Amino acid sequence: MHRTRVRIVENVLDANDMLARANRDDFNRAGVVAVNLMSAPGAGKTTLLERVLAALGDVRVGVLEGDVQGTLDAARLASLHVPVTQIETSAGFGGECHLDANMVRAALPSVPLDDLDLLVIENVGNLVCPAEFGVGEHHRVMVSSVTEGEDKPLKYPLMFRACELVLVNKLDLLPHLDFDLDTFLQHLDAVHPGVPRLLMSARTGEGVEAFREWLVAVATREPAAVG
Amino acid sequence: MHRTRVRIVENVLDANDMLARANRDDFNRAGVVAVNLMSAPGAGKTTLLERVLAALGDVRVGVLEGDVQGTLDAARLASLHVPVTQIETSAGFGGECHLDANMVRAALPSVPLDDLDLLVIENVGNLVCPAEFGVGEHHRVMVSSVTEGEDKPLKYPLMFRACELVLVNKLDLLPHLDFDLDTFLQHLDAVHPGVPRLLMSARTGEGVEAFREWLVAVATREPAAVG
Numbered sequence: 001m002h003r004t005r006v007r008i009v010e011n012v013l014d015a016n017d018m019l020a021r022a023n024r025d026d027f028n029r030a031g032v033v034a035v036n037l038m039s040a041p042g043a044g045k046t047t048l049l050e051r052v053l054a055a056l057g058d059v060r061v062g063v064l065e066g067d068v069q070g071t072l073d074a075a076r077l078a079s080l081h082v083p084v085t086q087i088e089t090s091a092g093f094g095g096e097c098h099l100d101a102n103m104v105r106a107a108l109p110s111v112p113l114d115d116l117d118l119l120v121i122e123n124v125g126n127l128v129c130p131a132e133f134g135v136g137e138h139h140r141v142m143v144s145s146v147t148e149g150e151d152k153p154l155k156y157p158l159m160f161r162a163c164e165l166v167l168v169n170k171l172d173l174l175p176h177l178d179f180d181l182d183t184f185l186q187h188l189d190a191v192h193p194g195v196p197r198l199l200m201s202a203r204t205g206e207g208v209e210a211f212r213e214w215l216v217a218v219a220t221r222e223p224a225a226v227g
Numbered sequence: 228m229h230r231t232r233v234r235i236v237e238n239v240l241d242a243n244d245m246l247a248r249a250n251r252d253d254f255n256r257a258g259v260v261a262v263n264l265m266s267a268p269g270a271g272k273t274t275l276l277e278r279v280l281a282a283l284g285d286v287r288v289g290v291l292e293g294d295v296q297g298t299l300d301a302a303r304l305a306s307l308h309v310p311v312t313q314i315e316t317s318a319g320f321g322g323e324c325h326l327d328a329n330m331v332r333a334a335l336p337s338v339p340l341d342d343l344d345l346l347v348i349e350n351v352g353n354l355v356c357p358a359e360f361g362v363g364e365h366h367r368v369m370v371s372s373v374t375e376g377e378d379k380p381l382k383y384p385l386m387f388r389a390c391e392l393v394l395v396n397k398l399d400l401l402p403h404l405d406f407d408l409d410t411f412l413q414h415l416d417a418v419h420p421g422v423p424r425l426l427m428s429a430r431t432g433e434g435v436e437a438f439r440e441w442l443v444a445v446a447t448r449e450p451a452a453v454g
Binding site for chain 1: 267268269294295296297299300322323324351352353354355356359372374375376378379381382383384385397399400403404405430
């Protein structure tokens with residue numbers, strides 16, 4: 001039974017990769033840079049996007065918003081007057097715990113790619129499966145909240161390895177937590193040595209400017225400003 | 228393709244239910260009450276168990292510890308001198324984002340059921356799939372941290388509906404968050420009206436006693452003290 005399950009999973013991932021390539025081709029044709037933003041539930045992805053998306057200057061940005069159910073985050077981001085397209089994984093996709101390339105493919109006709117330079121794909125809150133299913137993105141970024149504990153890179157190494165930038169969020173809460181930042185960063189370097197990281201609080205705005213600059217840099221295809 | 232996927236998922240869930248019943252039969256034969264403890268990553272499940280497991284009096288408790296990778300939590304709990312059995316979902320189970328009945332079935336020979344009254348199954352940190360895969364448990368409890376935001380019941384309704392007790396954790400951080408507890412509880416009641424809930428901080432110990440009493444009550448098969 002186990003061998004059968006592994007074979008099914010491999011077939012699913014092969015099909016996903018094919019559709020991810022098709023999505024990537026569409027992004028490239030339109031000159032759009034796609035960023036897959038991942039985290040555990042409640043790590044602060046939407047609050048962070050509220051901070052930065054309205055301040056990208058000439059960069060025309062849109063959002064593809066993934067949730068199991070509901071349109072709360074999409075409504076928050078639409079108020080910034082950026083085009084937001086919602087994917088509910090419970091609606092026709094079996095309540096999946098992650099976005100996959102097929103869901104993004106199905107949503108793309110509703111995304112005004114020709115009017116965008118940058119598409120931020122806000123994934124479903126989950127530290128496991130989103131890292132396994134590419135959706136055609138050019139860049140993978142994850143948000144890790146200090147409230148989640150120092151041990152998360154060791155417990156969810158695939159996610160921390162799959163991304164090229166780690167945003168360490170909710171730094172304003174550090175004085176109230178049993179969380180040693182140096183220990184967390186050692187764990188991060190143990191699973192993804194030297195991966196760029198930005199320390200920030202999306203709530204207070206501290207450190208957020210560096211991520212804004214990173215987004216502008218990747219959207220204009222300059223070398224990333226982080227490293 | 229979508230229809231095929233749905234059919235595969237239904238078959239997987241049917242097989243899971245069959246194995247879950249077999250697990251439940253084993254628990255019942257041994258007179259063990261099994262509690263499936265679920266939450267997002269970093270909501271405080273292990274810290275809470277550290278608080279209560281050593282204080283259960285005559286109740287003989289064991290833990291089945293689910294993680295994608297690593298044995299950090301198992302080591303923390305083993306120091307309480309309770310029997311802990313680790314399931315790594317990355318080892319032979321494809322890095323699954325949840326425990327399922329088959330994984331628990333494979334681990335049961337290592338669990339000293341005949342020496343236990345209570346088995347706490349600490350699931351993988353994830354607000355989606357653990358609610359879909361029963362493992363044979365008698366009770367489902369979830370931990371929801373106030374750091375995750377007021378909107379989580381609306382965004383992950385299945386998990387909040389699947390459980391019979393919600394532990395609202397990290398209450399000590401409330402003064403430092405933009406989190407309105409009344410709004411959260413309204414959202415909770417919107418998806419699972421009247422579900423019992425306990426407000427607590429596993430870090431400070433506030434409110435933890437009520438959960439300890441609940442565990443003792445279910446382990447001795449008295450009517451649950453919460454309601």
